[in-house]
Amino acid sequence: MPPINLAIVGVGKIARDQHLPSIERNADFTLVAAASRNGTVDGIPNFTTMKAMFEAVPTIDAVSLCMPPQFRYDAAYEAILAGKHVFLEKPPGATLSEVESLASLANEKGVSLFASWHSRYAPGVEAAKSFLGSNTIQSVHIVWKEDVRHWHPNQDWIWQAGGLGVFDPGINALSILTHIMPNPVFIRSATLEFPENRQAPIAADLKMTSAIGTPVHAEFDWRQTGKQTWDIIAETSAGQMILIDGGSKLTIGGKAVSLPEEAEYPELYRRFADLVKNGKSDVDIAPLRHVADAFMMGERAFVEPFHD
Structure with a gap:
């Protein structure tokens, strides 16, 4: 199969930091064009x-959509109608209904749709999944705390309705959780902290249980300075398991597990190429469903205004 002619839409920080380098190193893709209101990519139209x-470059086979989630549905809809395969940055959409609509349309048009969850491809995730699947899980505690001013400086869209707020990073933890847990997990209660001047939460505390009653507690916070925390701690019948730094490290019973090198976005593009070649889609909305449930179930607490 010849290389897939790929275009990137939304040339911002994530596209430059992750997508463009991964595409360049993947022989299955040729980057042939870019579309963005502000950014550009050197060497292509x-x-x-x-x-x-699309009018100027009719040879485009697929697009990677890297714009904010509030604008992703219209772009994906247009691309699918044009017969293009679509890679969706996380979260795959602003609402569950949007993503389900796109999945149906992609199936109807015979193109591949990929709802990407990059944290699932962190080095320690598969080993953690295997360990948890072989042992009794007694409890799970997620601590996902970071500095929004460092990771999302002056990004107003993330504070708007549909921008997810602290769930933008928190959904990474939920994408790992829903992948490594051997049983479904449900939100039982939640508290969401909203700055008085913002439409999205700056912190969230989720109380969850698995289908067999395993307690899961998740703490998300965007106000942490200094060392950032992205950990998932599981107490099990075989000792404590900790996924550290977003899944880049793993310890079991206090001992470090040997892991491959980090390659989250390269792995995403390998997966996307495989889907396109085999005429399949991969659209898992479980992490986004948990976010929606948190907004539905959560009590709202208003905290001091947030200013960049």
Whole structure:
């Protein structure tokens, strides 16, 4: 199969930091165009709209959509109607209904749709899944705390309705949780802290249980300075398991587990190429469903205003 002619839509920080380097190193793809309101990519045609890009470069086979989730549905819908395979950055959409609609449309049009969850491809995740599947889990505690000013400086969209707020990083933890737990997990109660001047939460505390009653507690906070924390701690019949730094490290019973090198986004593009070649889609909405449940079940607490 010849290389897949790929276009990238939304040339921002995540596209430059992760997508472009991963595409460049993957022989299954040739980057042939970009569309973005502000950013450009050197060495290829650049456009301000996806429509203009499709008209000028009809050989595009697939697109990677890297714009904020509030704008992703319309772009994905347009691309699928044009017969393009679609890679969705996380979260795959602003609502569950949007993503389900896109999945149905992709199936109807015979193109691949990939709802990507990069944290699932962290080095320690598969080993953690195997360990938890072989032992009795007594409890799980997620601590996902970071500094929003460092990771999302001056990004107003993330504080708007549909921008997810602290669930933008928190959904990474939920994507890992839903992948490594051997039984489904459900939110039983939640508290969401909203700055008085924002439409999205800056912190969240989730109380969950698995289908067999295993307690799961998740703490998300965007106000942490200094060392950042992205850990999942499981107490099990075979000792304590800790996924550290977003899954880049893993300890079991206090001993470090040997892991492969980090390659989250390269693995995502390998997965996308495989889906396109085999005419399949991968659209798991479980992490986004938990976010929606948290907004539905959560009590709201208002805290001091947030200013960048």
